[in-house]
Amino acid sequence: MSTILVTGAAGFIGMHLSVRLLEEGHEVVGFDNVNDYYDVQLKRDRLNMLRPYENFSFIEAGLEDQEAVETVFKNNDIDIIINLAAQAGVRYSIENPRAYIDSNVVGFINILEAARHNDVKHVIYASSSSVYGANVKMPFSTDDAVDHPVSLYAATKKSNELMAHTYSHLYNIPTTGLRFFTVYGPMGRPDMAYFSFTNKILAGDTIKIFNNGDMMRDFTYIDDIVDGIIRLLDKSPVSNPAYDREHPTPKESYAPYKVYNIGNNTPIQLLDFVKTLEKHLGVEADKEFLPMQPGDVKATFADIEDLNKVTGFNPSTSIDTGLGKFVKWYKEYYRI
Structure with missing residues (x-):
């Protein structure tokens, strides 16, 4: 079993992933600033699901706080980072571009520096489908x-990939x-469309x-995402001296570096998604049709062949099943 630092442990993916890791017997050190970008009580309730586990500990701080990050590694022998x-x-x-530089860029360099100085075996980090931008x-x-992001959020995620490669190369x-x-x-x-639609x-x-x-x-159910991450824990990239530098591919390197898509590989039309949500809610929505918003992209559709080859990742939750489970939870949580 490993000691794993999960940053964003009070977040949606971070909480579900931490539960799975804890159930499998890993030591999980959670790290999160529990900010008010959306409902803080929901974040606290997620943390409350983790606190009963004896193999869970938690630090409330932001990644941009270099001292807080360094203290985690002074007090714990971290094997794997999942950022x-x-x-x-x-x-x-x-609306608020500087928040993205602080958290996503400054915060990530603190994570990479911690990995460099503490003999971390594997750094797994969240990028985003938004990096595909104008593609x-x-x-x-x-x-x-x-190379053509259409939002600063996407640009920070692309920068994470570049920074990660640099540290894979140098260290x-x-x-x-x-x-x-x-x-x-x-x-x-709650800021995601399916959640706000339900509200x-x-x-x-x-x-x-x-x-x-x-x-x-390319809507992907949380359990499938967690399964994909778990499958990668022991699949650390290795150096590849045979990497063809004359014909490079962005997804890998001569250094121990890899990038994967993790999605459902089955894109859903937004209106079909809304119809499925209406079915489970038992209510028809009043809809207002508007033009594309700045920073949005028309479609996302993941090629997951590489992740499937390496790990056997094969998401299996249909949109009907996934939304049904979400609506059931929503009604219970909000006592509807």
């Missing part, structure tokens, strides 16, 4: 260049980046459908 903490949200990055070729492939630190595709499920993020539909409010509904998302 999920970040300032999230595409549209919010237009239109589908499905999105890690073989493709991602031989195995790093694995995961480009997440629209994760959903119980105890999810509004049940309240009788109008939901806003951007790009007139002509959008597709």
Whole structure:
């Protein structure tokens, strides 16, 4: 069993992943600043699900706090870092760009420096499907260049991949980046469309459908995401002297560095998604159709062949099943 630092442990993915790690017997050190970007009580309730485990400890601080990060490593013998903490949200990055630099860039260099000085065996970190930006070729492939971000959030995630490669090259630190595709499920993020749609539909409010509904998302259920991360724990990248530098591919390197897509590989039309949500809620939504918003992309669609080859990752939760579980949790949590 390993001692694993999970940053963003009070977050949606971080909490579900931590539960799985704890159930498997790992020691989990949680780290989160529990900020008010969305409902703090929901974050506290997630943490309350972790606190009963004897093999869980928690530090409340931000990644940009270098001293707090260093203290974690002074007090714990960390084997693996899973860095999920970040300032999230595409549209919010237009309103408050500096928050993204502090958390996603300054915070990530603190993580990489900690890995460098503490003999960490594997750094797994959250990138995002948003790095594909202006790309239109589908499905999105890690073989493709991602040089045209359309939001600062995406730019910070691309910078994480570049920073990780630099540390893999300079210090031989195995790093694995995961480009997440629209994760959903119980105890999810209230700022995500499926959650805010549910709030509004049940309240009788109008939901806003951007790009007139002509959008597709590779919705991925949380249990499938957690399964993919768990499968990568012991799949640390290794140096590859045979890497063809004359014909480089962005997804790997001569250094111990890899980037994977982690998604459902089955994009869903936004209107079909809303219809499924309406079915489980038993309420028809009042819809307002609007143009595309700045920073948004029309479609996301993950090519997950590489992750499947390495780990056997094969998401199996249908949108009908996943939304059914989300709605059940939502009604219980909010006592509806």
